[in-house]
Amino acid sequence: MMNGKGLILLIDDDALLRDLLTRALIQNGYEVLAAGTGGEGLSLFDLHNPDVVILDVLLPDIEGWEVCRRIRRVSTVPILFLTALEEIPDRVRGLVLGGDDYIVKPFAVEELLARVEAILRRVRQAPPAVSPILEVGDGALVIDRERRQVRFQGQPLDLSPIEYTLLVYLAERAGxxxxxxELLTAIWGGTQEGSLQALRWYIWNLRQKMEANPKRPRWIQTVRRYGYRLNP
Structure with missing residues (x-):
């Protein structure tokens, strides 16, 4: 991270919009790296350590979806999609791929600045002092929060960043x-279009990895019309 409020990587092929957002972000205390293609954006990402990535989807070389996938393979950096794709399935896709927020063009610059600030506030919030090892179900589920590693029934559990965050949140409140x-706020900072469908998808994915019979879950149970419970 550079000096100031944070380093923003902006990836958008619209030169006028890129210039407008770069100036607005700098005026609000951020450092900015700007790229007009997905390939250029990935190169800048590899060379620097941005605090937030603002990412368009319809790029001329690599779609923003694929850029997000590649970043998520190596990093949990917050990604804010900024795109003209406004349909609910597109919003869900962005969140399921690992996006932290989704803004549809046209938009107010003030809203984008507020979303960036909210994302940074959320990720920088100091966690309470707790044991790094979290166990549920007499050790059936073991989470090492320092190493971000999970073992379930003695075997490593391969989780995406959002799957990990969701499972830890439920495990800390087991029973x-x-x-x-509450889950939407913990994962994405609140309810937004597509986030409920994305949450259901992540719950489904966790069940596929943890349950002997995902249709009759023993560990992650649905409480109808309210939420979810991780059984201890």
């Missing part, structure tokens, strides 16, 4: 029903 609104 308690966690509302959908």
């Amino acid at each position: 308690r029903v966690v509302s959908i609104d």
Whole structure:
């Protein structure tokens, strides 16, 4: 991270919009790296350590979806999609791929600045002092929060960054029903279009990895019309 409020990597092929957002972000105390293609953006990402990535989808070389996938293979950096694709399936796709937020063009610059600030506030919030090892179900589920490693029934569990965050949140509250609104706030900072469908997809994915019979889950149970519970 560079000096100032944070380093933003902006990837968008619209030169006028890139210039407008770069100036607005700098005026609000951020450092900015700007790229007009997905390939250039990935190169800048590899060379630097941005605090937030603002990412268009319809890029001339590599789609923003694929850029997000490649970043998510190596980093949990917050990604904010900024795109003209406004349909609910597109919003869901962005969140499922690992996006932290999704803004549709046209938009107000003030809203984007507020979203960036909210993302940084959320990721920089100091966690409470807790043991790095979290165990659920008499050790059936073991989470090492320092190493971000999970073992389930003695075997390593390969999780995406959002799957990991969701499972840790439920495990820290094992036995308690966690509302959908609480989970949406914990994962994405609140309810937005497509986030509920994305949450359901991640729950489904966790069940595929943990349950002997995902249709009759023993570990992650749905509490109808309210939320989910991780059974201890």
